[in-house]
Amino acid sequence: MKKDKIESVESQEFDIFKNITKEHYNMVIKSGSRENLKPRSILFHQGDSAKYCYLVEKGHLKLTKLTEQGREVIIRYINSGELTAAMAVLNDKDYPVTAESIEKTEVVGWDKPTILSIMKKNSDIAIKLLSIVFERLDEVQNRYMELCTEKVEQRVARTLARLIKTSGLKTVHGICLDIPLSRQNIADYTGTTVFTASRILSEWEKIGWIKSEREKITIVKPHALINFVKDF
Amino acid sequence: MKKDKIESVESQEFDIFKNITKEHYNMVIKSGSRENLKPRSILFHQGDSAKYCYLVEKGHLKLTKLTEQGREVIIRYINSGELTAAMAVLNDKDYPVTAESIEKTEVVGWDKPTILSIMKKNSDIAIKLLSIVFERLDEVQNRYMELCTEKVEQRVARTLARLIKTSGLKTVHGICLDIPLSRQNIADYTGTTVFTASRILSEWEKIGWIKSEREKITIVKPHALINFVKDF
DNA sequence: CGCTCTATTGATAAACCTCAAATACAGTGG
DNA sequence: CCACTGTATTTGAGGTTTATCAATAGAGCG
Numbered sequence: 123m124k125k126d127k128i129e130s131v132e133s134q135e136f137d138i139f140k141n142i143t144k145e146h147y148n149m150v151i152k153s154g155s156r157e158n159l160k161p162r163s164i165l166f167h168q169g170d171s172a173k174y175c176y177l178v179e180k181g182h183l184k185l186t187k188l189t190e191q192g193r194e195v196i197i198r199y200i201n202s203g204e205l206t207a208a209m210a211v212l213n214d215k216d217y218p219v220t221a222e223s224i225e226k227t228e229v230v231g232w233d234k235p236t237i238l239s240i241m242k243k244n245s246d247i248a249i250k251l252l253s254i255v256f257e258r259l260d261e262v263q264n265r266y267m268e269l270c271t272e273k274v275e276q277r278v279a280r281t282l283a284r285l286i287k288t289s290g291l292k293t294v295h296g297i298c299l300d301i302p303l304s305r306q307n308i309a310d311y312t313g314t315t316v317f318t319a320s321r322i323l324s325e326w327e328k329i330g331w332i333k334s335e336r337e338k339i340t341i342v343k344p345h346a347l348i349n350f351v352k353d354f
Numbered sequence: 355m356k357k358d359k360i361e362s363v364e365s366q367e368f369d370i371f372k373n374i375t376k377e378h379y380n381m382v383i384k385s386g387s388r389e390n391l392k393p394r395s396i397l398f399h400q401g402d403s404a405k406y407c408y409l410v411e412k413g414h415l416k417l418t419k420l421t422e423q424g425r426e427v428i429i430r431y432i433n434s435g436e437l438t439a440a441m442a443v444l445n446d447k448d449y450p451v452t453a454e455s456i457e458k459t460e461v462v463g464w465d466k467p468t469i470l471s472i473m474k475k476n477s478d479i480a481i482k483l484l485s486i487v488f489e490r491l492d493e494v495q496n497r498y499m500e501l502c503t504e505k506v507e508q509r510v511a512r513t514l515a516r517l518i519k520t521s522g523l524k525t526v527h528g529i530c531l532d533i534p535l536s537r538q539n540i541a542d543y544t545g546t547t548v549f550t551a552s553r554i555l556s557e558w559e560k561i562g563w564i565k566s567e568r569e570k571i572t573i574v575k576p577h578a579l580i581n582f583v584k585d586f
Numbered sequence: 587c588g589c590t591c592t593a594t595t596g597a598t599a600a601a602c603c604t605c606a607a608a609t610a611c612a613g614t615g616g
Numbered sequence: 617c618c619a620c621t622g623t624a625t626t627t628g629a630g631g632t633t634t635a636t637c638a639a640t641a642g643a644g645c646g
Contacts, residue, residue: 187495193502193503195498219495242481243477245477245480249473252487253444253445255488259487259490259491260441260450262491262494263450264450266429267427269498269502270545271421271425304591304592305593316592318635321594324594336591336642336643337592506601537624537625548625549603549604549627556627566625568625569624
């Protein structure tokens with residue numbers, strides 16, 4: 123059963139285990155500690171000393187940083203099948219971010235010695251992890267650039283476009299974002315305020331690009347949004 | 355002689371070669387192609403297909419992204435002893451950034467097969483590289499957060515503080531930044547405009563925190579700057 | 587129903603960008 | 617050495633974007 127669940131996880135990152143042997147695979151799974159998280163519970167806090175590295179099996183995590191003034195910035199969403207917290211474990215540092223479940227979420231965690239020993243024995247795995255981290259670096263760098271050069275409206279459009287890719291579900295009414303997503307979340311993810319985010323989305327709802335309920339957004343005209351991103 | 359030059363490079367990233375054997379070391383060095391760059395010459399362009407990964411032996415590189423509107427954003431400076439472009443080589447992608455020397459700069463480049471085979475044989479090296487990339491990711495995430503939440507003046511102060519750490523030289527008059535650094539550079543690195551950057555630095559010069567000439571900045575009162583960063 | 591969290595909207599002000607123009611500086615060739 | 621050219625820097629005026637603050641309405645939950 124556990125096996126089924128694991129194997130059902132589909133993602134590039136889960137591939138990290140594809141090329142290791144059955145023995146290693148079992149070692150990974152056996153050494154892992156499982157956790158079931160209710161919505162909005164904290165998996166680890168920014169600043170905590172890091173012991174575990176996690177694979178999300180179900181649900182989503184939100185990675186945030188809190189500024190000294192108490193403003194929350196969303197660094198990234200972690201979808202099911204993706205890894206997180208490898209940084210802190212490998213570099214022997216505190217977690218640089220807080221991880222919070224945004225819905226019912228199941229994770230497996232491995233401790234530092236396990237992860238390290240597996241990577242030492244299988245350079246393929248280390249290399250695979252490297253390539254995952256590079257992709258994440260690339261993504262943050264792109265968002266950094268956009269934040270430097272684009273206006274809020276553009277960035278909100280990009281944020282939605284990104285979420286479509288990672289959490290978009292096709293429905294009859296358009297593409298529905300399959301995670302609870304408040305205006306505040308969008309603001310924290312885009313680098314703006316709730317108010318500005320709300321104004322922009324209200325506007326888009328008025329012209330029929332999106333439909334929204336509380337913490338729920340459906341993109342009715344994805345192409346309009348994408349064009350808007352490209353046109354600027 | 356070449357050996358001397360290599361061994362003179364001091365940095366965490368150069369450590370990446372510390373724990374490989376003499377044979378591997380020579381293999382790395384032999385397979386490497388050397389390049390001497392004049393100031394302001396391009397090592398590789400954003401979008402070019404990536405063949406080499408580089409170690410900077412002398413000088414500095416500036417990594418930038420160009421937006422579609424032609425605005426340049428500085429992603430990072432690469433100091434001597436540091437690696438760059440490993441991302442593109444490993445992930446088999448085009449370079450995501452442009453690398454330009456900002457002064458006379460010497461680099462060694464290795465091609466993909468070399469790098470890959472070394473990492474496959476030495477998982478330690480892959481792991482070491484991982485930890486380097488994690489640190490870079492952490493840095494960009496921090497700057498991302500700052501860009502989201504702080505005002506320009508704060509960010510300029512942080513930028514100078516960062517540059518002090520990586521390129522600061524103690525002199526009688528204060529800490530001198532040992533790289534050519536225009537107002538435009540500071541703007542591109544901080545996410546603002548030349549004009550705003552210039553105004554802020556003029557102000558700081560007026561109150562005696564810094565001294566500046568064309569493309570040269572000396573921080574006269576580093577503690578004032580650091581306090582300013584922390585106080586906000 | 588009352589409580590809490592989310593969303594909306596308007597008014598106001600601050601921060602910052604844009605554009606224009608002047609000045610300073612370094613390097614080049616005569 | 618000087619004039620010339622191209623780049624870097626500064627400064628001002630004006631306008632736009634966006635944050636801030638305040639107030640209200642709606643949604644979900646016990």
